Amino acid sequence: MSLEEFLNIKKVLICVGSGGVGKTTTSASIAVKIAQMGRKVMVCTIDPARRLATSLGIKNIENQETLVKDYGKGQLWAIMLDVKHTFDEVVGRYSKTEEARDRILNNHYYQHVSGALSVSQEFMAIEKLYELHHSGKYDVIVLDTPPTKNTIDFLKTPTLLVSAFDDRFTKWLLKPYVAAGKKGMGLAAIAAEKLFQALGKIFGLQALKDVSEFVYVMQGMIEGFRERAGVINKLITDVSTGFIIVATAKDRSVEEALFFFKEIETMEADVMAVVLNRLQWSGLAPSPDELKRLVAELPEGLQAGAQKDLDRIMAEGQREDKNYRFLTQTIPGGIVQRIPQFPQDIHDLEGLEGYAERLV
Amino acid sequence: MSNILDKIYSHRLIIVMGKGGVGKTTTAAALAVEAANKGLKVCLCENSHTEAIAPLFGKKSVGAVETLVRPGLHILNLSPRSCFENYVTQTIRSRTLFRLLFNNKLVHLFVEALPGFDEILMFTEMYNMSQKGARGKKANEYDLVIFDAPATGHGVNFLSTPRTLMDMVSKGPVHNLCKSVYDRLTDSTLTTLVPVTLGEEMPVAETLEMMAKLKGVMEVDWSPVLVNMISESSLNPEQLAAIQELWPEDGAAGELYGALYNLQQQAQLNNAALSRLRDAVDQAVVAIPKLAKLGVRETERSIEGLGELVCHLKNS
Secondary structure, three states: OOHHHHHHHOOEEEEEOOOOOOHHHHHHHHHHHHHHOOOEEEEEEOOOOOHHHHHHOOOOOEOOOEEEEEEOOEEEEEEEOOHHHHHHHHHHHHOOOHHHHHHHHOOHHHHHHOOOOHHHHHHHHHHHHHHHHHHOOOOEEEEEOOOOOOOOHHHHHHHHHHHHHHOHHHHHHHHHHHHHHHHOOOHHHHHHOHHHHHHHHHHOHHHHHHHHHHHHHHHOOHHHHHHHHHHHHHHHHOOOEEEEEEEEOOHHHHHHHHHHHHHHHHOOOOEEEEEEEEEOOOOOOOOHHHHHHHHHOOOHHHHHHHHHHHHHHHHHHHHHHHHHHHHHHHOOOOOEEEEEOOOOOOOOHHHHHHHHHHHO | OHHHHHHHHOOOEEEEEOOOOOOHHHHHHHHHHHHHHOOOOEEEEEOOOOOOHHHHOOOOOOOOOOEEEEOOEEEEEOOHHHHHHHHHHHHHOOHHHHHHHHOOHHHHHHHHHOOOHHHHHHHHHHHHHOOOOOOOOOOOOOOEEEEEOOOOOOHHHHHHHHHHHHHHOOOOHHHHHHHHHHHHHOOOOOEEEEEEEEOOHHHHHHHHHHHHHHHHHOOOOEOOEEEEEEOOOOOOHHHHHHHHHHOOOOHHHHHHHHHHHHHHHHHHHHHHHHHHHHHHOOOOEEEEEOOOOOOOOOHHHHHHHHHHHHHHHHHO
16 A cells, blocks of 8 residues: 555554654644545654644644644644643543542642653643544544654553552552551651651652652542553554654664564554655666766866765665665565655745655 | 863863763874873773774773773773772672662662762762872873763753752762762863864854853863864865856766855855854864864774864874
8 A cells, every 4th residue: 555545545654763854844744644644643742842733834833733724625734742731631631539639739849840851741642632632623643753762652551550559569559658647656757667768868858758649649540541551552452543653874873763663563553654764875877887887977176076976876776775775674575665865954835845745 | 282181180080071072082092091091190081871982993882890991091991880899888888788778779869869969979089080099099090081972952950960969968978979079060270071063053152152051150170172174175165156156067077066066165164163163262273184084983993083183183
């Protein structure tokens, strides 16, 4: 199936790739293409560098579903997540009572970590994806994933969070705190526990108290998390969901792309395309001999310079071809796509439309 | 530049910073190879799930074990776990208790959750590596530690966390630990930052933004900015126009003209970004051209490539 056919049927598209490979641009241009094809599409990013807003040529899309362009039948929407804000929303949704919600929102520790936790970025991205999908407002959601140390981890975070709270040792760890809370004994009772003394030595007692309370109040929400983890897993492996892996022709990037590919395959999810981005010269049709002949026939004043530049181009092309071949040999199905480096940075819809033309 | 290199090497910790894809790891490795060539005992560190340094030296991975790869040069993938283990065992003097604690997923989450606690532990470890006797008698001691900082796009966050955490936890062991890291990060005789970037609009803007933000938080020593993968073109626009006149628009000639044009555009873009950077920063800016031997999947060539990069650093 061609990428265009995929774009016609998929309802959720997830772009993965390490930082600096043009992932946001790819996400945005795919969204542009889908809108042009007559569907209502939302592109969602969490990148604090505001690349999405810049490449869409608009100023602020922070935490607001924003209509970027109306294509008649299709529409292009965008949103950039504010992690802290989204986390607060999630807490509100899962808390059983208003009081429980406020206890979490006012927890000293929660206030510091909810924006800073590295898993929270990933968790919120996947939360929002589900929420947008479930709202039924859009035909397609395109998710530009955060550039994390290990991008695929974000798909596993709901499960990770739940299992952390399920751990037997965690429950044991929380026991004195729970007891203290009930009897109103507070910090002294906790500190009496030998293990807590040890933990207190490492982290300091006040920090420990904040965390224990945080964990304690969060426990009330764990059912909600557990349910959601299951639902999200289903969504990711659903036939209407597809992944796009973005990479450049550098060794490291190609290896990471391969790693992503294997991880996604293990989850039994669907990779639609591997985009090899920012190529300088790979895949040029004429043979090296033909190119050399062309340069040799140039008048003298032009020849030397053109020869030097041709050498540079060919050296780059060889490196790119090598990695392209490596990728196509390892990833079957002809889904590896080559995109040339554009002479200018892309920072408007027109640029994105041009990029989409090359991609699809 | 030889001067500049010596000045960089006069520190005990060199932090190489930049976003993903800017050649940061390669640059850090080249700096380490040259320092070892000069006779310094060097440890080149990263903190990453998929190791990027080891493959440059013909190894798949080395993990949390300081591994000798060339005379005078060790490499290491810092693991927050082993840094944490060192810290905890020094504090509570029990490895059993450590195991009990660390095998728990919640403590795991907690260590990660105290924003930047991982980094603080890693910095502590790296400073101890270059301080005589700080890690006990059996451990290696180094003249110089080079840190290929994670490319998470949050360089500022991770350098400013000691400060943030110090203020958040106003007293106690975490506070003291953060303060000691903060004091050493801001000591210009001990620590220097080497920003690495590309000669393009966005990367340059992001580097400037990163530097400005960090300057707002803390005083650090800045080394020259290294700008990687600069394209060069040997044709001027008039010559290129002349070639366009001579060649037909389609076929092989058309494609080659397109590539020559792209290369020149790229070179111009790089130059414009370089001038912008030079105007905006106080320190020197070093442009490093695209090097043919880097970025291929063969170890011998990558070592040669590192040598090429070192030569360039010395001569520019």
